[in-house]
Amino acid sequence: MEPNLLETLDGQVALVTGANRGIGREIASGLVELDATVYGGVRDPTAALPDGVEAVEIDVTDESMIESAVEEVVTAGGQLDVLVNNAGVGGAGAGLTDVDSEAFDRILDVNLRGPSLLSKYALPHLLETDAPRIVNVSSGVGILADPIESEMPAYRISKAGINALTVSLDQTHGEDGLIANSVDPGWVATDLGGEEAPREPEKGAETPIWLSRFGPGSPSGLFWKDKQVIDF
Numbered sequence: 001m002e003p004n005l006l007e008t009l010d011g012q013v014a015l016v017t018g019a020n021r022g023i024g025r026e027i028a029s030g031l032v033e034l035d036a037t038v039y040g041g042v043r044d045p046t047a048a049l050p051d052g053v054e055a056v057e058i059d060v061t062d063e064s065m066i067e068s069a070v071e072e073v074v075t076a077g078g079q080l081d082v083l084v085n086n087a088g089v090g091g092a093g094a095g096l097t098d099v100d101s102e103a104f105d106r107i108l109d110v111n112l113r114g115p116s117l118l119s120k121y122a123l124p125h126l127l128e129t130d131a132p133r134i135v136n137v138s139s140g141v142g143i144l145a146d147p148i149e150s151e152m153p154a155y156r157i158s159k160a161g162i163n164a165l166t167v168s169l170d171q172t173h174g175e176d177g178l179i180a181n182s183v184d185p186g187w188v189a190t191d192l193g194g195e196e197a198p199r200e201p202e203k204g205a206e207t208p209i210w211l212s213r214f215g216p217g218s219p220s221g222l223f224w225k226d227k228q229v230i231d232f
Contacts, residue, residue: 004215006131009036013077014212015070017041017060017118018087020049022190023137026205027084028053031212039073041087060087060114061106070121080125082212085115085162086137096153104154111158116165127176131218134169135211138162138182138223145231163223163232170221179214182232183207184225 014031018024019040031038032052040049041058049055054076058069074080089110091103119134126132141150142159150156162182169180185204207227214220223232 001217001219003213003218005210005218006213006215009034009081009213011035012081012129013037013039013073013079014082014084015039015041015056015073015080015118015122016053016084016086017058017114019053020044020047023185023188023201023204023208024084024086025050026201027086027208027212030205030209031082034209034213036082036212037077039077041069060118061109063117066114066117067121070118070125074125079129080122081129081131082133082135083118083122083126084135084137084208084212085118086208087114088137088158090152090155095151099154107154108158108161111155112161112165115162119165119169123173123178127173127178130177131215132176132178133212133214134166134178134180135208136162136166136180136182137208138166138184140184140186140225142182143184143223143230143232166223167221167232174220177216179218179220181211181214181220182223183211184223184230186225 014036016028019028020042028040029050038053039056040053045055045057056069059065139159141156166182186199188199188204222229
């Protein structure tokens with residue numbers, strides 16, 4: 001199925017978490033260029049954001065802040081059309097027997113629990129729109145069909161979980177019109193990916209921005225890389 005791509009997001013509202021740096025910053029900037037009203041979910045509301053992006057204070061490990069941030073966006077923007085769950089952390093690069101339990105918990109809190117709760121509180125508002133979209137930024141280490149080697153068990157588990165969240169969202173709300181997809185942005189030179197990564201943030205943001213343009217009847221419940229479907 002080919003996506004029904006929207007040429008503009010004029011009149012639509014998007015919330016992008018982790019919009020102050022890396023891939024999230026480029027996603028937010030790209031959505032502004034498509035004429036969306038964009039809110040950047042950040043822990044520090046004074047953080048420098050791309051032109052045209054409004055800051056919304058949010059700690060994705062704090063459920064009350066998640067709920068408040070979603071309500072703030074809807075109150076200010078009048079609606080919510082697109083949620084991009086981008087904020088993430090890495091680290092805990094050790095075998096499972098050596099992983100610090102606090103680091104393990106934080107990775108799952110930020111990378112999996114946070115997006116799940118954001119989706120929970122955003123869904124009632126998203127489903128009031130014509131083409132509600134959730135874009136979950138995952139990773140190649142979350143692939144189970146042909147797993148790559150990784151020494152980050154907590155990170156791998158969190159990203160496999162994000163893919164499971166995407167499938168669950170599609171199965172439970174696809175009939176309501178929700179378009180939920182996961183994306184592997186590739187190995188990107190960010191604070192998380194490291195300087196040796198071969199991709200720039202702009203390239204990593206291309207497919208998330210493209211998925212944010214999906215209109216009614218577009219594919220949902222899939223995993224994408226470079227605008228192509230890949231196996232979970």
